[in-house]
Amino acid sequence: MSRWKRVAAWLVAALAASGAALGAAVIYFGLYDVSATGPHTVPVHALLDVALTRSVKVRSADIDVPDDLDSPTRTQRGDALFRAHCVQCHGAPGQAPEPYALGLNPAPASLVGSARERPAAEMFWITRHGVKMTGMPAWQYRLTDEQIWDVVAFMRVLPTLSPEEYRNLAQPATAASGASSAASSAASSGASSAASSDASSSSPSAPAAAPSAPIPPPTPSEPLRVGDAMAGRDALQQYLCVTCHAIPGVPGARHHVGPSLAGMADRSRIAGVLPNTPDNMRQWLMDPQRIKPGSAMPALGLREQDARDIAAFLRTLSNFD
Template identity: 40%
Template sequence: MTKTINIKLNKRFYSLAGVVLALIAAVIFSLVYFGVYNVSALTGHTTPVYKFLEHARIQAVDARVDEQVPDLTLFDWQRSGLKNYQRHCIACHGAPGVAPEPFSLGMMPPPSAIVRVAGQRSPAELYWVIENGIKMSGMPAWKYRLTQEELWELVALVKVLPTLSKAEYAQLADHNFAIEGVESVLANQQDETAIMQSSLAEPRATQALSGQVAMQQYNCSSCHVIDGIASASYHVGPPLNNMVNRRFIAGTLPTTRENLIQWIMDPPHFKPQSLMPNLRVKRNHAEAMVDYLYEIADEK
């Protein structure tokens, strides 16, 4: 008798819970569908939305992070790490005594204060975020632009930043700037070689997937419809789903694998009047993109 009562109570509980969840989903859908929720960055997120996004970010990173961390003292954070931080990170996150750029102050959600991030997050978590980026936050993924060593250099620097005074950071930055002025050409060549070697080390079997991700990272879907990549509804360029079966690329080059690679790397070189800009796509990334274009193409 008691068991029967418990079963009935459990059924009622789950039914009630289902109704409540359905009502919550209906309310959220209505807020979005009828434009009730204001997406203006001037108003900011409501506290529930902000907390939801923050919790989702924390849980997602914790579920995927690799806790194996190398010795951070072995990485050149004073020079290479600082160079990349000033080139890619300081505009949004600032530094000791250095304010972020004005555009980042209006981002929503705002970029995290670097001192807080360094104190709250482990090196493994910082590495994952820098490598993979965070959706809906403005934080880009640097996996396709920096080597693994450069990523760890940034992690090492971020962990040190909270310990630096304004004067110490300024002195380190000035010293680094002076050295970079002398070695800039050589450094750029070394960076390009390192990135190329790192990317080419990937197994060939992963290239198709990497091509899809590369197209996302170079923002190809902002102008083109591409199978497998979600994007905005309106595009200024032609769809790429059957690009490899067209006779010519932009009416200029015969469509071959090599020509597609060359076109992706530098469109204005082949067609100066083209609206497609030079995105500085590295060759190994262009090769991966073309592999993906062949994968999604219709068979002739």
């Protein structure tokens, strides 16, 4: 071995040892923040995202998708299972997740966005096996494979449903006729071959649960202050904003269903209806359904101070900075 090759080998070994020592020190001294109120750093989030994507793709490659996956019968059974077990963490068109899901980190994926991108086999694998350290459970011990495929069938239809159509599917009288045709026609016309994360229940014939009422914001316990942009950056992750919107500098979901918030400060209107002012943004964040009925954005039960802080952060997102 030449002298330069020996030097290069020693240099690589020294760098590897230094990196390992640095990593061990970060772990041993508790320097990495594991709290759910603090997001992963962008590099860590990107690494975990790649690991998840590749792991799921490799393990789902040999799964056979049922020929009748898009049948209306499967879709209707999957609707009941989805409402019983999935909407609580993932939400649905116009419906917020339950309060306990809002603080999960990583945030539960928006299944509308994931269903547009993930193949059915990947969605089945994730639902059946779950994902470590995400809060996503494995359903294989609680549901049959047929039931899991029913949920996959419904999730493939989910991106085609408006908030009103999704609500109407929960009405027993309508489900047998007009309202259920939204899911049935979407299924038979072939909802996209993409889908995602979570699912399911115990009995496919269980009645669909009615959507939960909007989460009431808690009563302020302290005097309200002027919005704080840094506090807003942290708060928006606790209300799952990153599952639907791409936000510059904030780690979030790979697949998004809402518009990017890049350049939000430069836009003239909020949701096309309100002049873009901090107070109007506060009102929109606290009750989007009152301002724009039928919007896909649900009422998430923001505290007023959190809404002020998030509005202040959004004012920093300018394309001209």
